[in-house]
Amino acid sequence: MTSAYPFVSLDEIDWHRKDERIESTHEMRSGRQYRYRWGEKERINFRASEVSSADACQINSWWSAGTALVLQHQTRFETTSGYLVNKTQPFDGFIESDSRYFRGKIELESF
Amino acid sequence: MYSVSSAYLVEAAKTNAAWKRRFLIGTSDYSAWVKKWPNIKREWNDIKPGTVTINLVNGDQAFNFFIQDPTKLRSDCSIQLGFDYTPSSSEYLTLFSGKVDATRYSNGDCSITLVDKFKQLADRTVGDNTSPVFYTSSSFLVHDLAWYLVTSHGGYSAVRSTSNPDIDWTSFNSWSSVFSADNTRLKAQFKGKKITEMLKRISELTQSAIWIENNRIKFFRFGIADMPATGLDDDTIADVSLTFDDRRIINRALVSANYDVTSKLFPITVANVSTSSINSYSVRESQTAYEDIWHVDSVSAINLAQRLVLSYAEPQGSLQVESSLAGIVATIGDTVTFDDGFLGLQSSYRMMSEDIDMDIGKKTFTIDETQILASFRLDFSTLDGTDVLA
Numbered sequence: 001m002t003s004a005y006p007f008v009s010l011d012e013i014d015w016h017r018k019d020e021r022i023e024s025t026h027e028m029r030s031g032r033q034y035r036y037r038w039g040e041k042e043r044i045n046f047r048a049s050e051v052s053s054a055d056a057c058q059i060n061s062w063w064s065a066g067t068a069l070v071l072q073h074q075t076r077f078e079t080t081s082g083y084l085v086n087k088t089q090p091f092d093g094f095i096e097s098d099s100r101y102f103r104g105k106i107e108l109e110s111f
Numbered sequence: 112m113y114s115v116s117s118a119y120l121v122e123a124a125k126t127n128a129a130w131k132r133r134f135l136i137g138t139s140d141y142s143a144w145v146k147k148w149p150n151i152k153r154e155w156n157d158i159k160p161g162t163v164t165i166n167l168v169n170g171d172q173a174f175n176f177f178i179q180d181p182t183k184l185r186s187d188c189s190i191q192l193g194f195d196y197t198p199s200s201s202e203y204l205t206l207f208s209g210k211v212d213a214t215r216y217s218n219g220d221c222s223i224t225l226v227d228k229f230k231q232l233a234d235r236t237v238g239d240n241t242s243p244v245f246y247t248s249s250s251f252l253v254h255d256l257a258w259y260l261v262t263s264h265g266g267y268s269a270v271r272s273t274s275n276p277d278i279d280w281t282s283f284n285s286w287s288s289v290f291s292a293d294n295t296r297l298k299a300q301f302k303g304k305k306i307t308e309m310l311k312r313i314s315e316l317t318q319s320a321i322w323i324e325n326n327r328i329k330f331f332r333f334g335i336a337d338m339p340a341t342g343l344d345d346d347t348i349a350d351v352s353l354t355f356d357d358r359r360i361i362n363r364a365l366v367s368a369n370y371d372v373t374s375k376l377f378p379i380t381v382a383n384v385s386t387s388s389i390n391s392y393s394v395r396e397s398q399t400a401y402e403d404i405w406h407v408d409s410v411s412a413i414n415l416a417q418r419l420v421l422s423y424a425e426p427q428g429s430l431q432v433e434s435s436l437a438g439i440v441a442t443i444g445d446t447v448t449f450d451d452g453f454l455g456l457q458s459s460y461r462m463m464s465e466d467i468d469m470d471i472g473k474k475t476f477t478i479d480e481t482q483i484l485a486s487f488r489l490d491f492s493t494l495d496g497t498d499v500l501a
Binding site for chain 2: 024026027028029030032033034035036037038065066067068083
């Protein structure tokens with residue numbers, strides 16, 4: 001995950017990707033249907049654990065500032081541009097046994 | 112009809128047209144920040160500032176520049192609908208242009224209200240009660256008076272060519288030829304009313320349409336029906352409602368003229384009557400007499416009286432038609448053919464208002480016959496009955 005900042009590595013689990021089409025349909029009296037596709041948006045959710053405090057702090061600051069981000073998945077060759085749309089701060093939990101690492105959830109929605 | 116290329120027309124008619132929407136502040140494209148696209152409404156004689164509100168996300172503080180530099184509120188903004196034909200070729204129709212009227216920041220969002228060119232004319236007044244501005248030294252052709260209001264008093268461009276950025280010169284030129292031919296003349300005294308109110312008076316006194324299209328003020332008096340540009344049928348109508356309004360009937364129109372600013376009386380009042388309508392619907396009178404703008408003589412006044420009776424002596428249907436964006440290019444003043452088997456209507460109508468829902472891509476027209484039959488309604492009641500041919 002990058003913006004203008006150094007690469008942040010996330011050890012993700014529970015990867016979910018949801019593509020949503022933004023469209024409207026209008027049915028005429030003859031049955032003819034007009035279907036207008038205005039765009040698509042992509043939403044990616046995943047949990048991450050054992051995130052260093054520096055990385056957690058960096059991601060939380062991106063969330064606070066509404067920074068535009070690019071998510072690059074190293075093995076799936078996927079790239080998504082978007083914003084963090086978490087309702088609350090993405091990384092706000094400690095790993096119970098070791099307080100040096102954080103855990104949290106990334107919710108990224110495309111532009 | 113909005114001016115677009117044939118490629119645009121072909122694309123717009125498709126059931127899966129690849130519409131794109133754009134919101135520009137200056138030349139910067141902020142479309143990606145739009146949460147909800149607005150409804151854009153306009154009517155043929157609604158001469159007041161038109162506004163639209165567009166809701167945007169501001170999580171990245173993209174619109175905080177208005178707070179830091181309020182002069183940015185004067186930026187020219189536009190809302191457009193069109194197509195990207197290829198990565199390097201596109202065509203967009205500007206549906207609304209204006210400046211920022213207000214910005215509101217709430218819950219990380221920003222909503223921007225835009226206002227159109229009538230705003231400047233609603234912000235300015237002409238004369239006052241102590242020092243009225245008189246246009247009584249001679250008799251002014253209708254279009255000359257409107258021109259002075261919009262340019263000399265309203266501050267808009269007085270360039271008499273198609274390069275005028277504020278007035279649609281082509282429509283103004285056609286509009287002026289109507290009054291030159293009819294020799295319809297007005298006088299006026301302005302005591303501090305807004306320019307938009309004065310234009311509304313002129314619209315009423317001449318049955319003219321005055322509205323904003325492509326960021327220019329258009330003037331039009333509907334005459335003989337032109338060739339229908341758009342056809343509405345079951346393939347293009349999602350829903351329709353029809354209203355026959357008995358209250359709109361006028362069969363005895365009285366128009367006063369030659370107002371005397373000293374005695375405050377109108378020495379002339381002319382009347383036009385439709386006997387067949389009175390026989391059918393009883394007397395429905397209308398009186399037109401304004402002390403700020405008035406017809407100079409009976410010839411000018413009778414022009415309006417006749418037009419009112421011709422337009423409103425019979426109850427005319429008004430239709431609200433919901434459609435897709437296939438008919439997007441049809442706009443106010445256009446003649447459309449309407450074919451409805453259920454209601455048993457198959458006729459030509461004039462488009463009097465439009466409401467474009469840019470969020471879902473729907474257009475609602477109001478079409479009626481009041482401004483289309485006036486020029487060629489044939490009443491043969493004097494021959495063999497009370498029937499009216501239309």
